[in-house]
Amino acid sequence: MKLPFFNNKQAEGFVHYPNDTIPEHIAIIMDGNGRWAKKRAMPRMAGHKEGVSTVVKIVKTAVKCKVKVLTLYTFSTENWKRPKTEIEFILRLPKEFLSIYLPDLIANNVRIEIVGDREKLPAHTREAIEDAMERTRYNDGLLLNFALNYGSRHEILHAMKEMFSDINNGKFPLEELDEQKFSDYLYTAGTKEPDLLIRTGGEKRLSNFLLWQLAYTEFWFTDILWPDFSEKDFLQALEEYRNRKRRYGGL
Numbered sequence: 158m159k160l161p162f163f164n165n166k167q168a169e170g171f172v173h174y175p176n177d178t179i180p181e182h183i184a185i186i187m188d189g190n191g192r193w194a195k196k197r198a199m200p201r202m203a204g205h206k207e208g209v210s211t212v213v214k215i216v217k218t219a220v221k222c223k224v225k226v227l228t229l230y231t232f233s234t235e236n237w238k239r240p241k242t243e244i245e246f247i248l249r250l251p252k253e254f255l256s257i258y259l260p261d262l263i264a265n266n267v268r269i270e271i272v273g274d275r276e277k278l279p280a281h282t283r284e285a286i287e288d289a290m291e292r293t294r295y296n297d298g299l300l301l302n303f304a305l306n307y308g309s310r311h312e313i314l315h316a317m318k319e320m321f322s323d324i325n326n327g328k329f330p331l332e333e334l335d336e337q338k339f340s341d342y343l344y345t346a347g348t349k350e351p352d353l354l355i356r357t358g359g360e361k362r363l364s365n366f367l368l369w370q371l372a373y374t375e376f377w378f379t380d381i382l383w384p385d386f387s388e389k390d391f392l393q394a395l396e397e398y399r400n401r402k403r404r405y406g407g408l
């Protein structure tokens with residue numbers, strides 16, 4: 158069933174913040190779907206399905222707040238250890254989500270991208286995302302990144318292999334290697350590093366998410382389970398971010 162979203166028109170209302178205090182890039186570890194379902198004696202899949210509803214709400218709020226980039230940890234390289242039925246269920250969600258909401262996302266100038274090793278994803282997942290990427294490639298509103306089959310250590314090794322191959326082939330000398338050049342080999346190349354990381358579900362760890370990119374990011378943890386995470390909670394995270402002093406190692 159379609160949840161209320163934007164009804165194929167521009168999102169109404171705008172959350173007013175001075176522009177420079179809105180985090181440009183927000184990354185989210187959406188944790189707690191399984192526990193949400195367990196508390197209701199429902200199968201874990203019910204938690205993931207409810208988690209999609211939260212994605213809809215948070216994307217809508219991010220559009221209203223004029224956030225530039227939202228990166229959602231949707232399926233990690235470690236999630237392949239889960240039961241096959243759960244893996245298949247989660248990896249069907251992007252296609253289901255896009256089949257319902259892509260027109261709304263397009264109407265709201267959202268661009269879809271993927272971060273992660275897409276080659277190992279099932280064809281239906283990859284094709285749904287790639288189709289959405291193609292159809293939204295010229296949009297310049299919110300960049301919505303789905304981290305799928307994403308693991309930071311895998312990303313860094315993959316980047317190093319590509320980079321050393323380029324160095325060996327004489328594309329640039331080793332002496333020119335700096336942080337910026339290395340970043341250009343990551344899945345997130347060209348995207349500003351996250352300003353704010355949100356993790357729901359009570360755990361306080363990074364779980365192999367954006368280890369390079371989060372070096373100077375502000376972290377915001379909450380015990381709220383992802384399916385219960387609301388627009389109000391998201392705005393509270395933004396409000397707390399506003400009061401952080403970012404010094405990047407300086408004074």
Ligand code: FPP
Pocket residue numbers: 187188189190191192193205208209212230231232233236247250251254358383
């Ligand atoms: C972690 O919670 C969550 C996941 C591994 C899946 C996240 C996926 C979604 C929220 C839906 C994605 C939405 C779209 C639109 C593709 P968990 O299952 O580990 O929860 P637990 O720690 O309570 O067991």
